[in-house]
Each structure stands twice: as structure tokens, then as C-alpha cells.
Amino acid sequence: MRRKLAAGNWKMNGLAADLSEIEALAAAHPAPRSEVLVCPPATLIAQMAWKARGSAVMVGGQDCHARPSGAHTGDIAAAMLKDAGASHVILGHSERRADHGETDALVRAKAGAADAAGLVAVICVGETEAERDAGETLGVIGAQLRGSVPDGATAASTVIAYEPVWAIGTGRTPTPAQIAEVHDFLRAELGARFADAEDFRLLYGGSVKPSNAAEIFATSNVDGALVGGASLKAADFGAIIAALDAA
Numbered sequence: 001m002r003r004k005l006a007a008g009n010w011k012m013n014g015l016a017a018d019l020s021e022i023e024a025l026a027a028a029h030p031a032p033r034s035e036v037l038v039c040p041p042a043t044l045i046a047q048m049a050w051k052a053r054g055s056a057v058m059v060g061g062q063d064c065h066a067r068p069s070g071a072h073t074g075d076i077a078a079a080m081l082k083d084a085g086a087s088h089v090i091l092g093h094s095e096r097r098a099d100h101g102e103t104d105a106l107v108r109a110k111a112g113a114a115d116a117a118g119l120v121a122v123i124c125v126g127e128t129e130a131e132r133d134a135g136e137t138l139g140v141i142g143a144q145l146r147g148s149v150p151d152g153a154t155a156a157s158t159v160i161a162y163e164p165v166w167a168i169g170t171g172r173t174p175t176p177a178q179i180a181e182v183h184d185f186l187r188a189e190l191g192a193r194f195a196d197a198e199d200f201r202l203l204y205g206g207s208v209k210p211s212n213a214a215e216i217f218a219t220s221n222v223d224g225a226l227v228g229g230a231s232l233k234a235a236d237f238g239a240i241i242a243a244l245d246a247a
């Protein structure tokens, strides 16, 4: 059985005062059936990890550099995230692919760096609206998956998040049938490369909220969610965790 995972992505949101949301979340969900992960901006990782110590809430980064150290002003190495208290790192989010020109090859290199530092990589893939309209969804996602996931990946080191770009922050979500088509495809594609493909967690991300979580979590091969806006408030993220626990 795959353990479900509810992952929050705070993106470029959050100041120290917002850590009260993590204390509230940890208090409201002392023993969730699902794994719970929150990825704040790098500035809050150490403080969040301290606030979450002893609780079920794990803390992750939103990106790391592909190199272990060196002259890369402003960047953060995977070992630094680990040192600050992170257990996971999101890699290849569509906002990084778009804002910073990250390629599949770079995401793959970052995933290797994350693994070397002992971080679980949450590797994101997803099509744009134009690609979906052109009937290219599975082709695009297959290429991203092949290019971004290292050959050495295992279900223990790697989580895959399907995030259609057009669903992120828009309030729009694919139908359950559209999500199932992609998640079943991801499972099959992983099966062609990895012996433990059945054990990889496949997250859906893009406008997940308390009101649509149960329907999404009932969908084939959906093992959890990567949640942006609705992860910022303990009440909303907590309701999503509860829906995942009940699924």
C-alpha cells in the first residue's frame, strides 16, 4: 500500500508570523494516516522545522541547486536544505521551469543532488493549456517524466506531481477522467523504467481545495496532492488532509 501524501507549497509567501499556521496544523492533525509535508520559502525552513519538531508535519524546500556547493550566489544546495531541517524538496515546478528556464536535464541533475543529500524529490510535470488543446498532453508529460526523473530514482527517493499548468492558481481543475488518464499513464511509464513503479506516490496539483479534494482523491492512481494557495491556512490544508485520510 502506498502511504498517501499531502504536500503544501507556500511558494513566495510567508513570514515568521505565518508559522502559527503550522502550529495550528500540527495540533489539529497529531496523527494523520497520510504523510504531511509543507514547503515554505527557504527563509522559513529552519524555523518551521523547529516549530514542527515532534509533530507529523514534515518540512521541504521548493528548489535546490544541482551542485553540492560552490560559487552560485543566491542558490541553495540540497545539503543546506537538509541541514536546515528539510526532508523533501520540490523540483521542476512549472513556475521554476517558466520563470528560470529550468529544463528536464537540469531538473534531473537537481534530483540527483537531492538524493545524494538524503532529500526526497517531489518532481513536477504538467502540460500547458495550449499543449492540452493540441492533444499533446501525454506526449509532453511522458517527455518530462523521462527527462526529469533520474535512472537511479526509487519510490523511496522520489514522488511525482502532476500539475497541469492551466490549473495552477486558476481555480480550474481537470475532470477526474482527465486526471485518471494522466496518472494511469504516469504509472505505466514508471513501470517501463523502475522495478518499484507501483510504490511511487503520484500527487495531483493545481487548484486543490477542501471542496474538490475528496473527488480528486477518489481518482485512479492519485496518492495525494501538491497544494499551493490552500496550503497557506491551517484550516484549509487541514480539511484537505482530512479528505485524504478518509479516501
Ligand code: PGA
Binding pocket: 009, 163, 167, 168, 169, 170, 171, 205, 206, 207, 208, 226, 227, 228, 229, 230
Ligand atoms: P495551487 O498551486 O494549489 O495554488 O493551484 C499548486 C502548485 O503550484 O503546486
